[in-house]
Amino acid sequence: MPNLWDPKRAPKDSFDQLVYASNLLGSDLRVTNFGGGNTSLKRTEIDPLTGEEADVLWVKGSGGDLGSAKASNFASLYLNKVLALEQKFASGTPEDDLVPLYSHCTFNLNPTPCSIDTPLHAFVPDPCVSHLHADAVIAIAASRDAENLTHEVWGGKLGFLPWKRPGFELGLMLRDLIRANPGLRGALMGSHGYICWAGDWHECYDLSLELIREAEAFLAGVHGQPFGAMLSAPPTEEAVRGAALQVLPEIRGKVAHVGQRWVAHVDAGPEVQEFLGSEKFERLAKLGTSCPDHFLRTKIRPLVLDAPPTDEVGDWLDKALSGFREEYAAYYERCKRSDSPPMRNPNPSVMLVRGLGMIAWAKSPSEARITASFYRNAIEVMKGAEAVSEYTALPEQEPSTSSIGSSRRPNCADCLPRKSLPGRSP
Template sequence: MTNPVVTDLIGRSNRLGADPKTTNYAGGNTSAKGTDTDPVTGEAVDLVWVKGSGGDLGTLTEKGLAVLRLDRLRALTGVYPGLDREDEMVAAFDYCLHGKGGAAPSIDTAMHGLVDAPHVDHLHPDSGIAIATSADGPALTKEIFGDRVLWVEWRRPGFQLGLDISAAYRANPQAIGVILGGHGITAWGATSEECEANSNEIINRAAAYIAENGRSEPFGPRIVETLAGQERKERAAALFPVIRGLASTDRAQVGHYTDSDVVLEFAGSERVGELGALGTSCPDHFLRTKVKPLVLDTAPDAPLDEVVARLTELHEAYREDYRGYYERHATADSPAIRGADPAIVLVPGVGMFSFGANKQTARVAGEFYVNAINVMRGAEAISRYAPIDEAEKFRIEYWALEEAKLQRMPKPKALATRIALVTGAGSGIGRAIALRLAAEGACVVVSDRDTEAAGRVAAEIGGPDVAVAVSLDVTDEDAVADAVRQGVLAFGGVDLVVNNAGLSLSKSLLDTTARDWDLQHDVMAKGSFLVSRETARVLIAQGMGGDIIYISSKNSIFAGPNNVAYGAAKADQAHQVRLLAAELGPHGIRVNGINPDGVVRGSGIFAGGWGADRAAVYGVPEEKLGEFYAQRTLLKREVLPEHIANAVFAITGGDLTHTTGLHVPVDAGVAAAFLR
């Protein structure tokens, strides 16, 4: 049975974590102290339950808590070797754990265990950090809170900070919490309800003070007007692949686009360059956003080639500046530089582009920079924004403990950071391909003429951080351009394109109408051409290479009866593979094809009448068509959608780096379709 103390802690944590004015994803931590039974002695033992390393308050469960014995944790004060060696104490937390399982203790565990209050919250609210990063922070804390909330000078999170807060708590019994210079807030209470109320009191009183006393236009006047909605989206889609390519110079990144009013106001303000250069302050902010953003300084409607040229110049200057920052502060023991590309790019009049190793990381980086904007606004409204200095930022960014956390992360999947667009992905082969690419780490744009089917597949994959659904009729040139734009705005670009959309009508030459011919060629020959052309623009703009895959057919080679329009369209696709491989190779873009045999089970084409027609041609019952196809192969095996998906992954998964212009048969061996 769950301890009631834990139940209350989880509830409080989830409420605090769900409120964006309180903290952001994975930010802050909470704790509760209580008693439980020692499984060895059967006696009551005093414990502290605290959110573990890497957890998120809004989604916290009991499994995300670290559970430690208070007597052992507090006994660490007797062996604390001092500030220069305080990192050693994190390893010591493991010797204080109670029971089996649970999360790894975080660096903030000391703060929660050493403060005597039964319940403690450590949070990163925008209003609290605004006070914490104000040049007049100590005086403002006194003015706003009197002696009810104390000021604690900046100190890097760790054991000593826990001792500092504990000392402030003991010396000031009237206090409900502290403002941590440059960082955030910590509050406490005798009950879970009181602790939560105290946290909210600090946050709300700080916000009210800023609102009532802050000056207007703390960022200066707006000097760049925001582009109108559709124009802004189109400019963002045009710039995103270029920016993503630059931000992926050291390692490939996924992107997220934000054009909220908060971002557009800051990006278009007179002081965006000045304030942006000061960087963020709260460790949770700059660990995700880097010390500062790259800020574009061209007009939002300037010619695209001029903007791209300027972005390239600013990116190189940013990299040089970041390398200088690293070299100024690195010591012999510092981890190697992790990459000099920006994580946040601000484009006045257009919005913010944030980047990370996956979509969630990129999105969260953007959310944290919005927090940083709010912090700067608050601090500049009532004082002067004064974040922690550069040396302290470096000490946290290249902290040995942070490096160890990064090294413990699982190895990325083969398609991590790759963005795939699959046509006809609402069912059958396309669905199987989308699922397989996502399982291997890709973000997937699930496109289909059947919007509802595409939506179901995207939801099956896992939702907007890994897959988005896009309505797409591949025969419509404007629809193709719009679908690609939507995919770019969702993830930052495109790396892997699968031309899978298709249909078939089984008719003899004499029965095939011009409309039958045009329909099949429009979907497969023209449709593949349109999708390849539009995505190639993105692939070239990114400068990161990429893959285009055509799901052709053995019928592009094999001459079967009553199949002239379909076979000719597939032959067109097959030759597009060769033509585009030759043309796009200089850009590092590989173009390959896959030639399946008839895929009956799970196929939208076969379910739509093609199966019945082909069964009639071959004189077998429709339900036996898959078996019939299998028996005419060398391996006597039926081809299923997942076999085509396997081939797509085999070509794009990283081993066949020097293969382009290839057609891979996935037909269980149809000798008449052997390539010659």
């Protein structure tokens, strides 16, 4: 993973460095997935009303993508007002009711909505903060032995926080962890990702990559077959093409929802075929998502299909899709709350078909490609976790709070820009 920081091109202004570093971090999908992660800067600004100095938190806006973020994609908030929301939380104000209050903390009428992870950044005392979802790091975070592995991989560099849904309480947990361990340079958050901090953005960028490299080196040192024995050989290109021609024309109309025909992206690469042909494939695929960001694109779990039959493909697909829809509706009923929006499209976003590969569905070719990249991330996370421990998925109620939960929490999937990936590394 190359260090792309160029001293000749890097700006001198601290805010411009925030944008520059964010673009570098977001340019590599191994560092963070599309639309995932967030960065921030705390610095003194002049209050436009009073003319006095004010401590301001600049944080990546909700749903924005680091790789293409511009200055206008960062929210700005009075730091003291964000920190003062602890009084509301302590007095019993629910997490979801705190979210609308962030707009009352806005500095200089900035219209960009802040990330749901804003408290994580606010309660770190250092000025520069990076929160990322690198596959190698999430593999550790999604392991059954995540806390012990945190110490083994990073020593005393990173602390550990168990899973807590993103929000104000998680920010307070991080603050308390830092106060109890003042030498920490970051923290691993179970089934979520990692966060690190530094005094300037050059240092924070270097540290962000350093932590990923250390996780990658640790995983590379583990030998064996993370997915177990291979039960079937990968299909030939000709077999994949034949299966795609057999299945895709039938299935596209069947996953249409309220008149919206979706677009497919097929990934039959070796990493996908290794997963589909492995001993642990069905068990792992059914466990579900490893972190909220994956869920927003891929849903709680994919539809798993055996190789398509030679005839009656339509009936085969109808039966499989009917079963998935019934399971998804039951999941929605189990997890919905009084203020949940109506159930959305009950069809799968990702299908894993033996003898073909992965089919990802979305409203446009670029979104379908992004959905596929998210499940590729999920495969890498499961592979790494199984190599060093045992993969653990989020409890199904947890990711639902980011999607079918309160309508007052931002739905990042709806905020993502509708465009392709500009200049992204595969």
